[in-house]
Amino acid sequence: MSDLGTWAWIALGLAAVITGLSKAAVPGGATLSVVLFAAVLPARTSTAAMLLLFIVGDVFALIAYRRHAHWPTLLRLAPAVVAGLLAGFLFLAISGDATVRRAVGVILLAMIAITLWRRHRQDRADAVAPQRGGILLSSTYGALGGFTTMVANAGGPVMAMYFLATRTQVQVFLGTSAWFFAIVNLVKVPFLAGLGLFTPDVLLMDLILAPLVVVGALVGLRIAKRIPQQLFDRLVIVLTVAGAVYLLF
Template sequence: MPDLSALAWVVLAVAAVIVGISKTAVPGAGTVAVALFAAALPAKQSTGTLLLLLITADVFAILTYRRHANWGTLLRLIPAVIVGVGLGVVFLAVADDAWVKRVIGVILLVVIAITLLRRRAQGAIAEPGRRGPHRIAAATYGTLGGFTTMVANAGGPVMSMYFLAMRFPVKEFLGTAAWFFAIVNLAKVPFSVGLGLITGPGLLVDLVLVPAVVAGALGGRWLAGRLNQGVFERLVIAFTVIGAVYLLF
């Protein structure tokens, strides 16, 4: 077991609760958990430790929203996500922690700006009959999402902006995100083991934090049923901006 202070354990426990909530209620909040883990643990260990907790929370998200996924959207994303994950593996092998954080922060802020501008201009990605924008958006967001989720478990904000731009209702948003990240996170495990991100001490930390993830997931399920569409979208955007600014500075 890593020798952590009481404060570090509190920070990790709070982050674990946020992981659960982010999977079943407010996806953008996941970036806050990324930041807290990076503050409490060494950078590489934090990435691998958090990944396994994310997978635990993915199980609860799928059980809750498994019938609400938009599979057409998920299938369009697959090729781009594979490319993004591959680029992320290469980037992790050559970049240091500072560059990783700054690059992801810039990407997230650009994605937020583009998404909000598109919505304001009424050029929604999901406009009926416009298949071109669908393909372009899937390629762009899918590549960025695969890259950011591989290098820092920070793909949530990128994909949240895509699903938000698709104008999914709350449950369809959460169901599509649940299946997306369950599949992608499982696919990341072999790469994370190979890069030394998943370690024995990290597994022990995960065992201690799993109950906090479960509590957050159950609390998030209760919260999601009481959020209206407008509040949900504002929360997603707000947490995405907070996470992006933290990673950048």
Template sequence: MPIVPDLAPFAWVLLALAAMLVGVSKTALPGINTLSIAVFAAVLPARASTGALLLLLIVGDLFALLSYRRHADWATLIKLIPAVVAGLAIGALFLAVADDGWVRRVIGVILLLIIAFTLWQRRRAAANGAGGPTTGRSGRFGRIGYGSLGGFTTMVANAGGPVMSMYFLAARFPVRAFLGTAAWFFAIINLAKVPISVSLGLISPSTLVLDLLLVPGVIAGAFVGRWIALRIEQRVFERAVIACTALGAVYLLVS
């Protein structure tokens, strides 16, 4: 890839819109980030798209932390660490043997299964008058399942956002607690992935130039997302997260 990617004007427009969606996903609608993953993978070579998107996600993480850093549920984050680390390791092994097509389809299936499980779990909890999955035995199983899948999907395709969105959604976090917990979770995970990405050649000088051109889109999207988050109702927020996650999962399956 040359230092400045030689792309058609329409491709640049798509990347700019995808960068804006990264910002929106970090400050308002986490599930929508799957659309950014799809656009980057369609416009850029698969390996280059992974590294480029990772750096933009980190920029978005900074804005999410500025907005919601005080609202995180640290007890939940600490309990997730063992499962997430295991998921990262499994994801690295999977990348060593799977091609791009298998990666996309496996993640798509996982996301659809998680949506179905989350909706079923929420309906069962409502019928029984019970709490979310963060209590009792279901809480432990939920952390192991969602945490390991979140680590796996974020390692193979930067697609851990929808998975963890379903976990935080199932835990019935209010909007700001949801966004604050997610902000710290992904800021830590994405920074930890940078050395691995550099060693694998996913981040290069051309990646840095591309991201410098797209960072303004992330910043604009972050402010738009902040405006949305301050006004969106809880029920609308939850439905938007589920809808965006499902849309991204379907795209990964058919692309």
């Protein structure tokens, strides 16, 4: 931590605020937090540091949206997510920082392309009912969501693409996401601890940044109910593309 300069701390502080904001209002915004942390810290270190801050944000997301979750969706995703988490753990254990970043960037861009293509087809076919996705869709997004959240805390955009593909409304989107990541992030803790990524420096850094996550979450809770569905969808897509391109290049 002593090696970090002023601008590095400013970037980390901004990422902490965005983390809270994304948990409470704009899930795709979490990608920017991942990008800022990865720009300042080694990729594996940033994964551990971001995880603890995400857990702080999860608390506020659950307080606000816990009653809006769609549990059949969570249960449908669970088997594939577990498989993705295990694959991500193995990948993280053997891969370097550059490989981790590029792999996640490729996956995110692929998910965006697939989601936009599906939505275009649905629009032309007069759409499908919300919450409908099928086993193949939930298995694909679930596995990739588990993988990307384990290796780089970048599962948010993947799952956001899934909820957009199934045309989930804002409140249900936020409630289901809140429970999904609250559970998944807690499951990830012993895995990353086993890799020795929770160093004293990481824990101290998160202790300093955690209050900024709280600030971002409180702001997010105030604006979430005012965001129109169409604007919400576009924000998620744009933020995801921006973060994926940065991680890739």
